[in-house]
Amino acid sequence: MPVKFTVSQINNNIDNLIKQRFSNIIIEGEISSFNISPSGHSYFTLKDENSEISCVMFKRDLLKLNKSFKVGDYIHCLGSLGLYTPKGQFQFRVLNIKSDGLGEFWENFQKLKKKLSEEGLFDDTHKSAIPKYIKNICIITSLNGVVKDDLIKIIRSRATYHDIKIFPVTVQGSSAAKSISQSIIHINKYYNFDVLIIARGGGSIEDLWPFNEEIVARSIFESRIPIISAVGHETDYTIADFVSDKRASTPSEAAEIVSINQQEALIYIDELFSRMELSINNILDKNHTLLDDLSNRKVITDPNESILILREKIHELYKYLNVYLNSKINKIESNLNLFQATLHGLNPYNVLNRGYSFLLNNKNQNISSINDVNTGDKIYSLHSDGKLKLEVYGKRKKDN
Structure with a gap:
C-alpha cells in the first residue's frame, strides 16, 4: 500500500535529503536580481547560461561581508542547499560570498551602453519633450500581467479624457526584442499618438534583457513620437531607459506623467480665466482713461474753433513760405545775372x-x-x- 504524506511532510523530508547531500558547497554564477528586505535579509538569484537558483543571505551573515554586490556580478557563494518548505521551492542559503568580476550579462550591458553613448543616443539634445497636455496614449506592453491594467486604472483615476490604446508585444524571451522594436516602427509609420509608453513589470536581468538589446534602443532613438520608458522597478535600469525621451521609475509613475489630475486641471483653467479677466479689465481701464482724456480736448469739445485755429496756422505758414520762397528766388536770380555778366566779359x-x-x-x-x-x-x-x-x-x- 502506498505511503501517504501531507504536503508539509513531503517538503520537510525533501529538505532533509537535500541538506544531507548539498551542505557546505560552493555555487558560482552571475547575480541577475538582488534585493534587501526591510528586515535586512538579502534575496537574490544566481544564474548561468542555462539555469538559475534562488538564494538567501540572512542579515547577520550579510553584515560580515566587507563589500557590496549588485546585479551583473559573477560570484562564488558558500552555503547549503535546501527547500523553502512553505512554498516547496529550492533555496540556497548563503553564508559567504566572494566576487569573481563581472558576469557576461553585465559586461554586454556595459559594452552596449558605452557604444550607444559614444554615438550620442543618450544625449539630451536628441530627446523630445513630453507634451504637457496629452490625449492620445499608446501603451506597448504584454496583454498578460497587471501592468496594463495598473496603467489604465491610474490614468482613469486622474482624468477621463484620454484615449488609450494597447499595442500588445512579447516582453520576455528571445523574440521579445524584435517584437518591441517592430511595434515602435509600426506605430510611428501608421499612427499619430501624443506619447508612447513602453511598460513592463519587474524581474531579473534576464527577464528585462530585451530592453537592453540594440535593436530596441535604435528603434526608440528613431521614434518621432516621444517615448516614456517604464520598465521594471525603481532600481532597475535598462538601455531603453537611457535612450527614451523620459524614464519613469515604475509603470505607475509613467501613468502619472501622462495624466494631469482632472481636478487640478480645472483649478488651472479657473486661474487662467481669472488672469484673462484681469488682463481684459486692465486694457478696458486704460482705454477708458484715454477716451476720457480725448473727450476733454478742444478738438472734441469745440471742433469749429479748432478748425479756425488750424486754418489760421495754415494761413500763417502759407505767408511765411511765400516770403521765404521769394527771398530764395531773388537770391538765385541775382546770382544768375552775375554769372551771366561774368561769362559775357570772358567771351573773346x-x-x-x-x-x-x-x-x-x-x-x-x-x-x-x-x-x-x-x-x-x-x-x-x-x-x-x-x-x-x-x-x-x-x-x-x-x-x-
Whole structure:
C-alpha cells in the first residue's frame, strides 16, 4: 500500500535529503536580481547560461561581508542547499560570498551602453519633450500581467479624457526584442499618438534583457513620437531607459506623467480665466482713461474753433513760405545775372566790337605766334563784321 504524506511532510523530508547531500558547497554564477528586505535579509538569484537558483543571505551573515554586490556580478557563494518548505521551492542559503568580476550579462550591458553613448543616443539634445497636455496614449506592453491594467486604472483615476490604446508585444524571451522594436516602427509609420509608453513589470536581468538589446534602443532613438520608458522597478535600469525621451521609475509613475489630475486641471483653467479677466479689465481701464482724456480736448469739445485755429496756422505758414520762397528766388536770380555778366566779359569775340581782330589759319585755328605760319600761307583776319583773306609775304621777329 502506498505511503501517504501531507504536503508539509513531503517538503520537510525533501529538505532533509537535500541538506544531507548539498551542505557546505560552493555555487558560482552571475547575480541577475538582488534585493534587501526591510528586515535586512538579502534575496537574490544566481544564474548561468542555462539555469538559475534562488538564494538567501540572512542579515547577520550579510553584515560580515566587507563589500557590496549588485546585479551583473559573477560570484562564488558558500552555503547549503535546501527547500523553502512553505512554498516547496529550492533555496540556497548563503553564508559567504566572494566576487569573481563581472558576469557576461553585465559586461554586454556595459559594452552596449558605452557604444550607444559614444554615438550620442543618450544625449539630451536628441530627446523630445513630453507634451504637457496629452490625449492620445499608446501603451506597448504584454496583454498578460497587471501592468496594463495598473496603467489604465491610474490614468482613469486622474482624468477621463484620454484615449488609450494597447499595442500588445512579447516582453520576455528571445523574440521579445524584435517584437518591441517592430511595434515602435509600426506605430510611428501608421499612427499619430501624443506619447508612447513602453511598460513592463519587474524581474531579473534576464527577464528585462530585451530592453537592453540594440535593436530596441535604435528603434526608440528613431521614434518621432516621444517615448516614456517604464520598465521594471525603481532600481532597475535598462538601455531603453537611457535612450527614451523620459524614464519613469515604475509603470505607475509613467501613468502619472501622462495624466494631469482632472481636478487640478480645472483649478488651472479657473486661474487662467481669472488672469484673462484681469488682463481684459486692465486694457478696458486704460482705454477708458484715454477716451476720457480725448473727450476733454478742444478738438472734441469745440471742433469749429479748432478748425479756425488750424486754418489760421495754415494761413500763417502759407505767408511765411511765400516770403521765404521769394527771398530764395531773388537770391538765385541775382546770382544768375552775375554769372551771366561774368561769362559775357570772358567771351573773346566781344573784343572784336572794340576794333580788334583775330588771325586764323586755313583750319580756322587761332594764330598766336609767327611760328604758327610760314611764308606763302593763306590766313584770315577775323573782324566784328566779317573776315579778310590774307597771304603771308614775310615774317619778322620782335626786337627784344
